[in-house]
Amino acid sequence: MMLSGSPIGVFDSGIGGLTVFRSIVAQLPGYDYIYLGDNGRAPYGNRSFNTIHQYTWECVQWMFKQGCPLVILACNTASAKALRTIQQQDLPQSIYADRRVLGVIRPTAEVIGSYTKSKNIGVLGTKGTVQSCSYLLEIEHFFPELAVYQQAxxxxxxxxxxxxxxxPGADYYVQLYLDKLMQQSVDIDTILLACTHYPLLQDKIKAHLPANINVVAQGDIVAASLAGYLHRHPEIKQNISENGSRIFYTTIDDTPEFDHHASQFFADEVKSSYVDVKEGC
Incomplete structure (x- = not known):
């Protein structure tokens, strides 16, 4: 059954996108929202381009069927490997041509240059995000003077x-990838967490780095970008309902397990429902 109202949809391959969703709700609390985590098929990071596109488009269509006029891909891998195809091919050829899908890479690339003094930036992400080179291309567009180093x-x-x-066991793997990144350049002074899961490791990451290195998460950046987008596009804004509701869905049938971990990411209690996105409404 389609939900009442017209909520903003927030999608992630799992629970990481809740770190972005938390920031969006904090900055824009009045709107209705639904969150969908495709936990049943997570993680996306090591999957092929075609598979990521297929899964993401299925989830986006499901959210459209719930009445969402706008969907945010709060997932770097989906933004890197599926967003462009969805925007340029899928939407125009579908019954949802009037809907909009936005990602997290471009908003981050638009501002990341303001965080660095040395003009050397490190990007930490999944294998899929790194291999797509999306951040290299987007940052080059906005800040061609920056040197960007990536580490999966x-x-x-x-x-x-x-x-x-x-x-404690996580410290080894945090240090492992930070060492690989920092070996690429001693001049890196800003590190972007280019995966919405990674803010949960932010304290450990900072503990393994010199104090002068900025560690940048995406939540507040994406939330501010969304606020600006709605201001510039009143034709979208007017179609979004404003009752302050938040509804959570997951594609894994163990909803108590999802709720337990999701509550830590969202910093508030989460009660979710299971959904099979292939079955639609």
């Missing part, structure tokens, strides 16, 4: 998804 961290998302991010 394939073991971080499994650590976080399994609730091990705050355990």
């Amino acid at each position: 961290c394939p073991l971080w998302v499994p650590l976080i998804e399994n609730g091990e991010y705050d355990k």
Whole structure:
């Protein structure tokens, strides 16, 4: 059954996008929202371009069927490997041509240059995000003077998804990938967490770095960008309902497990419902 109202949809391959959703709700609390985590098929980071596009488009269409006029891909991998195809091919050829889908990479690239003094930036992300080179291309567009170094961290998302991010064992893997990144340039003074899961490791990351290095998460950046987008596009804004509701869905049938971990990411109690996105409404 389609929900009443017209909420903003927030999508992620799992629970990491809740760090972005938390910031969006903090900055724009009046709107209705639904969150969908595709936990049943997570993680996306090591999957092929075609698979990520297929899964993401299925989830986006499901959110459209719930009445969402706007969907935010709060997932760097989906933003890197599926967003452009959805915007340029899928939407125009579908019954949802009037809907909008936005990602997290471009808003971050638009402002990341303001965080660095040395003009050397490190990007930590999933294998899929790093291999796409999306950040290299987008940052080059806005800040061609910056040197950007990337490092994939394939073991971080499994650590976080399994609730091990705050355990002593996580320190080894945090240090492992930070060392690989910093070996690329001693001049890096800003590190972008280009995966919405990674803010859960932010304290450990900072503890393994010199104090002068900025560690930048995306939540507040994406939230501010969304506020600006709605201001510039009143034709979208007027179609979004404003009752302050938040509804959570997951594609894994163990909803208590999802709720437990999701509540830590969202910094508030989460009660979710299971959904099979292939079945639609």
